[in-house]
Amino acid sequence: MSHPIVDIHTHVYPQSYMDMLRSRKTVPYVHDPASGAASRLIILSSDDSESIPLDQRGRPVDSSYSDINVKLAFMRRHGITTSVVSLANPWxxxxxxxxxxxxAEKINDDLEATCARVNDAADPEGVRALHEKQTLFxxxxxPLSAPSADIVAKEIARLKTLPHLRGVIMGTxxxxxxxxxxxxxxxxxxxxxxxxxxxxHPHYGLPDEAFGGPEATDRYGHVLxxxxxxxxxTTIAVTRMLLAGVFDRFPRLKILLAHSGGTLPFLAGxxxxxxxxERxxxxxxxxxQGPRTDHPFFPPLDGKEEEPWLSVTTNYKAINTTLADDTDSIKDVLGGNAVRILDLK
Ligand code: 5CU
Incomplete structure (x- = not known):
């Protein structure tokens, strides 16, 4: 491997967060079936219907959600050299x-400690080239539910003092x-x-009725x-920011939109x-005035987690096919842009 491959959209639930979810009985929560079957993660209110047996609500949750060694194995399997991990929704x-x-302080300090441990341990003798090491940021x-926005601003400032933190994740x-x-x-x-x-990053989606109500959810699961x-x-959230003039008041705000910008690239015009x-x-x-306008939660089915994940290989294929012989652009999309923008050295 001669260039970095960076995954900037890859979530973790630190153990302390999982423990907190286990102590809850309302969404979001983790349920451990008495039968010993896999734990269930219930984070969407539509998954918490009384009509669904508790042991079947939500999705099965295994160590890939919280164990950093599983994350590192996932990276190795897909040739990813650097991951910028973030707490998963609903944060x-x-x-x-x-x-x-x-x-917020607990989770962020935990993320910092994990990154430091992995990056130091990845190459204890310092003999491998930078791009061959597995690194985490x-x-x-x-703390968006805190009593004042100033507390949130204070945490943003504190994050700048943590060496492996490269920004923040936030919902809509x-x-x-x-x-x-x-x-x-x-x-x-x-x-x-x-x-x-x-x-x-999104979490709340649209009301179930937009997709046909509970009957459609029963039939199609989480697809819609x-x-x-x-x-x-995501598109609605960013459009509301645009309409409210946020980008005029804060022209140097840097935002990374999940899932390729939602549908914004198609709907901008x-x-x-x-x-x-609009009068x-x-x-x-x-x-x-215009124009003014830019993991692993999809494991393979059938217990094939150890094989390459379609959600990753599809991206590799799209990048390599679309950019064909433009090897410099391929390298930029695979990791160079992220290394530059996020200072991942
Ligand atoms: O595809 C995704 O990004 C996700 C995510 O981050 N969280 C989730 O609950 N489902 C899918």
Whole structure:
């Protein structure tokens, strides 16, 4: 391997977080069936219906969600040299306000310690080239349910002091009112002032009715919410930021949108057109100047976790096919861009 291959979208649930989920009985929670069958992770309210037996709710959760050695094995299997790990959804969104800061510090310190341990242990004698080592960095979690946005801003500043942290991960609910909420301004300011990358990731999707209600969920499982609900959630969240002028007030905000930007790349033109034609938006002071517009939770089925994962190999194939002979661009997309933007040296 002569160049870095970086995975910037790869989640973990640290053990302390799993323990906390095990102590809960409402979403999000972990249920351990008395039969000894695999534990269940129930993080979506649609998975928590009384009509579903408890032992079958949500999804099976195994060590790949929390064990860093399993993550490193996953990286080796797919030729990934560097991963920027992040706490998985729903992050700390649901934590009691008075516990949010404590949990954020605990999770973020835990991520920092894990990265430090892995990076030091990866090459104890220092004999391997940088790009041959397995290295870990992390995006930090934010205490968004804390009593004030200043507590969140303080954690963003603290993250800059942790050597392996490279930004933050956040969902689309913000402080509970969505990302066009002016109450988020201190947080946007902290991210901009500290030059911290924001990894924006969906969790809440769209209401079940959008997909045909419980009958459709029973028939198709998570296909519609994950394939369509997640990307649309991201698209709606970022569009609300655009409409609220967040990018005008914070022009140096750096955002990484999960899942290739949701559906934003396809809908940007239509969003601009609708903005330009909406009287209510202009009457309310909206700015119509345009144009202004950019893991492993999919293991293979049938117990084939040890084989290459389709969710990874599909990306490799798309990159190699689309960019064909342009080897420099292939290297950039596979890792060079991430190394540069996130300073992963
Ligand atoms: O595909 C994904 O990114 C995910 C994720 O991050 N979390 C989840 O619950 N399902 C799918």
């Amino acid at each position: 700390l969104d649901f934590v009691e306000p008075n516990e949010a800061q404590i949990w 992390a995006f930090g979690a934010l 609910s913000g402080l509970g009112k969505g990302l066009d909420d002016p109450g988020l301004d201190p947080i946007w300011a902290a991210l901009q002032d500290t030059d911290s990358l924001l990894f924006l 919410p994950l394939a369509l609900g997640f990307p649309l959630e 239509r969003i601009e057109s609708c903005i330009a034609h 209510k938006f202009t009457a309310n002071g909206g700015d119509t």
